[in-house]
Amino acid sequence: MQQLMQASNGLSLGKSSFQGHNPSWRFRSTPATERVLQYQAGQKIHGFTVKEVVAVPDLFLTAVKLTHDNTGAQYLHAARDDKNNLFSVQLRTTPMDNTGVPHILEHTVLCGSEKYPCRDPFFKMLNRSLSTFMNAFTASDFTMYPFSTQNGKDFQNLLSVYLDAVFFPCLGELDFRQEGWRLENENPSDPTSPLVFKGVVFNEMKGAFSDNEQVYAQYLQNKLYPDHTYGVVSGGEPLAIPDLSWEQLKHFHATHYHPSNARFFTYGDMPLEQHLKQIHEEALSKFERTEPDTAVPNQPHWDRPREDHVTCSPDAMAPDASKQNTLCMSYLLGDITDTFEGFTLSLLSSLMISGPNAPFYKALIEPKIGTDFSSVVGTKEASFSIGLQGMAEEDIEKVKQIIIQTFDEIIANGFEEERIEALLHKIEIQMKHQSTSFGLSLASYIASCWNHDGDPVQLLKISDRVTQFRQALKDNPRFLQEKVVHYFKDNTHRLTLSMSPDEAYLEKQVKAEEEKLQKNIQALSESDKKDIYEKGLELLSIQSKTQDASCLPALKVSDIEPTIAVTRVETGTAGGVPVQYCEQPTNGMVYFRAMCSLNSLPEDLRLYVPLFCSVITKMGCGGLDYRQQDQQMELKTGGMSISTSVNPDYSNMDMYEQGVLLSSSCLERNLPDMFHLWSDIFNSPHFDDEERLRVLVMMSAQELANGISNSGHMYAMTRAARNLTPTGELQETFGGMEQVKFMKRVAEMPDLTQVLRTLPRIKRHILNPLNMRCAVNATPQKMSNAAGQLDNLMCNVASNKKDRKPVHIIPCDILTRAHRNLVKRSPNFKPCQMKTFFPMPFPINFVSECIRTVPFTHEDCASLNILARMMTAKYLHGEIREKGGAYGGGARMGGGLFTFYSYRDPNTVQTLSAFRKGVDWAISGQFTQQDINEAKLSVFSAVDSPVAPSDKGMGRFLSGITDELKQAHRERLFAVTDKSIVDVAGRYLGIGQRTCGVAILGPENDTIKKDPSWVVK
The missing domain is CATH 3.30.830.10 (Metalloenzyme, LuxS/M16 peptidase-like)
Structure with a gap:
C-alpha cells in the first residue's frame, strides 16, 4: 500500500497526465459511450438513480453521475473505449490526532473480511488475477482503494474482494499488531530478549520521515492549516503511532467507512449496469443512510502572517554541505471545489515557477542562492508555496525579500502572451496524449475536489476552462496580475517556514523512541509482559502457517491468452539512418525516438554522460538562448529529452548495447518545428555558459540526493548488480550511487570550465548519424509526412551533407541488423x-x-x-x-x-x-x-x-x-x-x-x- 502524505490540491493539471484515447479528431460515439448515452436523468438502475449524463469530448468519454437511493453513496462512471477498466472507492477520512489511524486502517482492512476471512487477501489476489494495478492510498483527508484490469471476470473477482474488504473487514487484533504497531520481544521466541516496537506502518513512517522533503512538506501542511484535520499527520507520526489502540481503529472504521461517506468511480468499456448490480447486491444493500460527520471546515484565515522553523537530518549527499537550509513562503488560497478558480491558479502557479522563463526561476534559482524549489502541499483549500532548498543560513532574509519583490514585479509586468500560449499548448498535448493508466489518472485527478463535494464532471471539462480563461484575459488584460494581488500581495494567511539541519537529529530521534519505549515498558506488569510474549508467539505462529486461500476467487492459467498480439512495424531508412515506423491511433500526436550508440566513447567520459543528457536540451541551440529554446519546446512539442540507455543482449550475458535515447513528441502540425529544434541541438548546441551549467548541475545533484530516501531499494539493487554483468556495471555508473557521488563532486567544483570542455567531446561521439537508429509512431495518415520530415532532419545532421539518401520503407528488418551491429562485447569483464x-x-x-x-x-x-x-x-x-x-x-x-x-x-x-x-x-x-x-x-x-x-x-x-x-x-x-x-x-x-x-x-x-x-x- 502507498501512503500519500498530500492530496492533490487541484493546482497540478500537468501531474494528472490527462490523455485522450480515441484516434478520431472529433468526439464520436464508441460502443462504450453509446451504451451510457441512452441513460436519462431520474432513471433507476439496481438501487441507483441517474443524476446526469454528460459527454466530455475533450477526453473522449461520457460521464454518468448517480446516487445510491438507500445510502446516498455518490457514483461516477466514465465510459470510454479503453479495455483497461478501473474501479475505485474513496472515503473521506479525517483524523484528529497523529496516530496514523486512517493509514493503519487502510492496511488492516486488506487483511481479511467476512466473505474472505483468509489472511492478506489483498496480496494473495495479486497472484490470482491479471490486474494491471492494485493498491490503496491514504491522503490527508481521504483513503482510496483502486484496481484496474482488462479481464471482465477478473474485474468482478477483484470488485468482490475490494467491496468486502472495505465495508466488512475482520479488523483482527493480530492484523492490527502486524500492520500498525506492537510491543514485542526482539526475538519473539525468546521471552528474555528486549522488548521493541514493531509494525509495518511504524517502519514505513520511520522511512517516510527519513526524507527531509517529506518532513518539510508535512510540517508545512500542519502549520499552514493548524485548526482541523490537516494539523495532524494522517500517515502517522512514528512516535505517536504506539498511542493508537485496536478499539480506536475499529471505531474509526465504524464512523468513516460507511457508504454514506463513500464515492465510487468506475472507468472503461465494461457495462455500467453490471458494476451497479454487483456493488448494490454485495455491499450497499446491507446499509441504511447515515449522516457522517466528516466534512472539513475551511481554515480560519489569519489576520497576520506567521513564521515557524523545523529541523532535519544533515544530508551526506547534499551538493554543498554548508548549504542545507530550506525556506518557503506558503499562502492559503481558495476552495478547490471552484473549478475555474482552481484552473486559473494552476496556470498562474506554472507561469510563476515552471521553467527558465518563469519569474521565480529567474529570481531564486539562477542567482544560485539555492539548488531547487522547495516542496508544495495542498488540501481542501488550495495553497501555493514558493521557496528554496540548498541555501546558506545567511541567505534566508535575502530570499524572503526576493519573493516579495518578485510578486511586485509580476503585478507590474504581467506575463508574456507567448508564455501563456505555451502553457495552454501543454494542456492540449496532455489531453491528446494517451497513457495506459488513464483511468487511474482520472480517479486521482478528481479525488480531492470530489472529496469535498465539488463537481467532478465540471473538473473534466478542460476545454470549457480554457475558453473561460481566454475570455477572462480578453475582458481584463490585468486578470492574472489582479489574482496575484488578491492571493499573494494582500493575503495575510502566509506562513514562512524555514528548515535547517541538526547534527544531532538522528540521535534525538533514536533517544525519543527509546524514551517512548521505556515509558511503555515501565507501565507493564509481569502479567502484561507474559501476555506480550504469548501474543508474539501467536502472531509468529499464524505468520508461519500456510494460509488457505481457497475462499478467494481466482482466474485460471487457461484464462491467459496463448498468443501475443502482434505489433506491426515497417522498417526503412531516412538519410541513410535505419528507421522503425509503427502506425498507431496516436490521436494526432507524433512520437519520435532515436538511439545513439556510446560504443566509441572513451572510458574517461562515461561518468559525464548522464550530466550531458540532462543539460543538452537546456543550454540553448542554434540561434536560441536557453530561455528561447525552452519557450519553443513548450510551444511546439510535448517535451524533448535525452537519457542514458543500457540494454543487455537478449542471448548473451556479456554483450550489451550502451547508448543515449532521444525522445520527443508533438502535435502533427508542429512536426517541422520539433525536428528543426533537434537539428539545432545536433548541429549547434551551446556549451559556453558556465553560469547556466552550474544552475543545472546544482539542481541535478539536489534531485539525486533527494531521491535516495524514497528509492533506496533501487540504488541497492543497482549496486548489488555492479560486478555481475557489464550491463550492471554501466547502470551503476549511469544511475547508481556512483553517479550520485560523482554529481556531488561536480557540484562542489569551484570552476566548471573542465566540465564545459567535456560536453562537446561527448557530443561528437553521441550525436552522430553513423551510430543511430530512429523510431516514429504516428497515425497512418501522417506517417509518410513524418518519414519525409525525418529524412530532412537526418540529412541536415549528417556529417557529410552530400551523402543524402532518399527516404524509403523496405520489408527487410534492417533495424534488427542495426541493433545487432551496435551490441558490444566486454572482453575484460569478469563477474565477481x-x-x-x-x-x-x-x-x-x-x-x-x-x-x-x-x-x-x-x-x-x-x-x-x-x-x-x-x-x-x-x-x-x-x-x-x-x-x-x-x-x-x-x-x-x-x-x-x-x-x-x-x-x-x-x-x-x-x-x-x-x-x-x-x-x-x-x-x-x-x-x-x-x-x-x-x-x-x-x-x-x-x-x-x-x-x-x-x-x-x-x-x-x-x-x-x-x-x-x-x-x-x-x-x-x-x-x-x-x-x-x-x-x-x-x-x-x-x-x-x-x-x-x-x-x-x-x-x-x-x-x-x-x-x-x-x-x-
Whole structure:
C-alpha cells in the first residue's frame, strides 16, 4: 500500500497526465459511450438513480453521475473505449490526532473480511488475477482503494474482494499488531530478549520521515492549516503511532467507512449496469443512510502572517554541505471545489515557477542562492508555496525579500502572451496524449475536489476552462496580475517556514523512541509482559502457517491468452539512418525516438554522460538562448529529452548495447518545428555558459540526493548488480550511487570550465548519424509526412551533407541488423562477488542481493521468472514484511539477474538470511501446483500489461526483442513445471552455485563495519 502524505490540491493539471484515447479528431460515439448515452436523468438502475449524463469530448468519454437511493453513496462512471477498466472507492477520512489511524486502517482492512476471512487477501489476489494495478492510498483527508484490469471476470473477482474488504473487514487484533504497531520481544521466541516496537506502518513512517522533503512538506501542511484535520499527520507520526489502540481503529472504521461517506468511480468499456448490480447486491444493500460527520471546515484565515522553523537530518549527499537550509513562503488560497478558480491558479502557479522563463526561476534559482524549489502541499483549500532548498543560513532574509519583490514585479509586468500560449499548448498535448493508466489518472485527478463535494464532471471539462480563461484575459488584460494581488500581495494567511539541519537529529530521534519505549515498558506488569510474549508467539505462529486461500476467487492459467498480439512495424531508412515506423491511433500526436550508440566513447567520459543528457536540451541551440529554446519546446512539442540507455543482449550475458535515447513528441502540425529544434541541438548546441551549467548541475545533484530516501531499494539493487554483468556495471555508473557521488563532486567544483570542455567531446561521439537508429509512431495518415520530415532532419545532421539518401520503407528488418551491429562485447569483464554497505542518515535499511543467471532467450529464464514471483508471494512476503516488519520485499528476474530486495526494512542480516532461506524453500519443493499457477498469473499480468500507442514497438526498437522471441518466451512460461523450478533454484541460486553481489543502504551498523567481507563506502 502507498501512503500519500498530500492530496492533490487541484493546482497540478500537468501531474494528472490527462490523455485522450480515441484516434478520431472529433468526439464520436464508441460502443462504450453509446451504451451510457441512452441513460436519462431520474432513471433507476439496481438501487441507483441517474443524476446526469454528460459527454466530455475533450477526453473522449461520457460521464454518468448517480446516487445510491438507500445510502446516498455518490457514483461516477466514465465510459470510454479503453479495455483497461478501473474501479475505485474513496472515503473521506479525517483524523484528529497523529496516530496514523486512517493509514493503519487502510492496511488492516486488506487483511481479511467476512466473505474472505483468509489472511492478506489483498496480496494473495495479486497472484490470482491479471490486474494491471492494485493498491490503496491514504491522503490527508481521504483513503482510496483502486484496481484496474482488462479481464471482465477478473474485474468482478477483484470488485468482490475490494467491496468486502472495505465495508466488512475482520479488523483482527493480530492484523492490527502486524500492520500498525506492537510491543514485542526482539526475538519473539525468546521471552528474555528486549522488548521493541514493531509494525509495518511504524517502519514505513520511520522511512517516510527519513526524507527531509517529506518532513518539510508535512510540517508545512500542519502549520499552514493548524485548526482541523490537516494539523495532524494522517500517515502517522512514528512516535505517536504506539498511542493508537485496536478499539480506536475499529471505531474509526465504524464512523468513516460507511457508504454514506463513500464515492465510487468506475472507468472503461465494461457495462455500467453490471458494476451497479454487483456493488448494490454485495455491499450497499446491507446499509441504511447515515449522516457522517466528516466534512472539513475551511481554515480560519489569519489576520497576520506567521513564521515557524523545523529541523532535519544533515544530508551526506547534499551538493554543498554548508548549504542545507530550506525556506518557503506558503499562502492559503481558495476552495478547490471552484473549478475555474482552481484552473486559473494552476496556470498562474506554472507561469510563476515552471521553467527558465518563469519569474521565480529567474529570481531564486539562477542567482544560485539555492539548488531547487522547495516542496508544495495542498488540501481542501488550495495553497501555493514558493521557496528554496540548498541555501546558506545567511541567505534566508535575502530570499524572503526576493519573493516579495518578485510578486511586485509580476503585478507590474504581467506575463508574456507567448508564455501563456505555451502553457495552454501543454494542456492540449496532455489531453491528446494517451497513457495506459488513464483511468487511474482520472480517479486521482478528481479525488480531492470530489472529496469535498465539488463537481467532478465540471473538473473534466478542460476545454470549457480554457475558453473561460481566454475570455477572462480578453475582458481584463490585468486578470492574472489582479489574482496575484488578491492571493499573494494582500493575503495575510502566509506562513514562512524555514528548515535547517541538526547534527544531532538522528540521535534525538533514536533517544525519543527509546524514551517512548521505556515509558511503555515501565507501565507493564509481569502479567502484561507474559501476555506480550504469548501474543508474539501467536502472531509468529499464524505468520508461519500456510494460509488457505481457497475462499478467494481466482482466474485460471487457461484464462491467459496463448498468443501475443502482434505489433506491426515497417522498417526503412531516412538519410541513410535505419528507421522503425509503427502506425498507431496516436490521436494526432507524433512520437519520435532515436538511439545513439556510446560504443566509441572513451572510458574517461562515461561518468559525464548522464550530466550531458540532462543539460543538452537546456543550454540553448542554434540561434536560441536557453530561455528561447525552452519557450519553443513548450510551444511546439510535448517535451524533448535525452537519457542514458543500457540494454543487455537478449542471448548473451556479456554483450550489451550502451547508448543515449532521444525522445520527443508533438502535435502533427508542429512536426517541422520539433525536428528543426533537434537539428539545432545536433548541429549547434551551446556549451559556453558556465553560469547556466552550474544552475543545472546544482539542481541535478539536489534531485539525486533527494531521491535516495524514497528509492533506496533501487540504488541497492543497482549496486548489488555492479560486478555481475557489464550491463550492471554501466547502470551503476549511469544511475547508481556512483553517479550520485560523482554529481556531488561536480557540484562542489569551484570552476566548471573542465566540465564545459567535456560536453562537446561527448557530443561528437553521441550525436552522430553513423551510430543511430530512429523510431516514429504516428497515425497512418501522417506517417509518410513524418518519414519525409525525418529524412530532412537526418540529412541536415549528417556529417557529410552530400551523402543524402532518399527516404524509403523496405520489408527487410534492417533495424534488427542495426541493433545487432551496435551490441558490444566486454572482453575484460569478469563477474565477481562483492558486498557493499552505504551508511545513510536513515532509521531503516534498503537491502539487496543479486545473482547472475541467464539471458532472456535461455530456456531457464522462464522458470526463474516464475520462481521469483512465487518466492515473493509464498515465502519472502511472510518473512520480510509480516515477520520482519519491512514495508516491502521480494524477488525479481530480469537482465540476466535474479534480484532480492527489501524496502524500508528494520533489519539487515535477518533479511539476507531470509533471502537464503527462500532459496532453500524453493529447492525443497515446498510449493503446490496452485502456487505455480498463481505465479504464472502474476507474471502474465506484467507481460500482458497494456501498452500505449506511443510505446508500441519500443521493446523491439530498444532491445531487438521481436514478437517471435516474445512468443517463444511466452510458451516457455506456460511450460514451467515444479521440476524445472526446483532445478533452476538449485542450479543457479544454490550455495556454491551462485555468483552474487550484496548491497545495503542504511544507518550505521557496527556488525557490518567489523566484518572484513564488507566494503563500507
